[in-house]
Each structure stands twice: as structure tokens, then as C-alpha cells.
Amino acid sequence: MTFTIIFDRDWSINYSKMDNQVRLQIAKKLLELREDNKLFRHLHGLPYFVLEAGQYRVTFVEDNSNMVRTIVFIGDHKEYEKWYSQLF
Numbered sequence: 001m002t003f004t005i006i007f008d009r010d011w012s013i014n015y016s017k018m019d020n021q022v023r024l025q026i027a028k029k030l031l032e033l034r035e036d037n038k039l040f041r042h043l044h045g046l047p048y049f050v051l052e053a054g055q056y057r058v059t060f061v062e063d064n065s066n067m068v069r070t071i072v073f074i075g076d077h078k079e080y081e082k083w084y085s086q087l088f
Helices: 020-033 077-085
Strands: 004-007 040-042 049-053 056-063 068-076
Touching: 020 049, 020 056, 020 068, 056 077, 068 077
Parallel strands: 004 068
Antiparallel strands: 040 049, 049 056, 056 068
């Protein structure tokens, strides 16, 4: 089974500032995210999942019934902590 990857409107705020090598690293992880594997963790009590790509985090929501994963955030660990703290 293969998931479709889509992107939320604000996902690229930090991604656009990254150098090409980091973007390539993240792009490889996004390709892996299409597959039905569990290389990520769930944020307990929240509808988000987190995939780690080195020091970077890819956060997404999953719709199993439609086989869609929506990317909502990509950034380094510090940017991720800031994004995460805004959820509360």
C-alpha cells in the first residue's frame, strides 16, 4: 500500500531556508513516508506523527481511510520545539 503525500499551506516556512543538501535528505525521507512503514512516532494525545531526518523533523497527519499523509511542518529540532509549543 502506498500513501499519497500532500502539503499543508504553511509547511515550507523553514524548508525554504534550508540548503540543498538538507532538502535532498528530507526529500528521501518523504519518499519513504509514501510506504506503509512505521519509521515515525506518534505525538500522544495529538493527531500528529513525527519523522526524523537527521537533526530535522517532518510532522504530518495521517488519513488511513484515504491513504493520505499531509505534511504540516518541516524544520530543525529548535524550530520543531517552537512549533510544538504553539500547539498548547
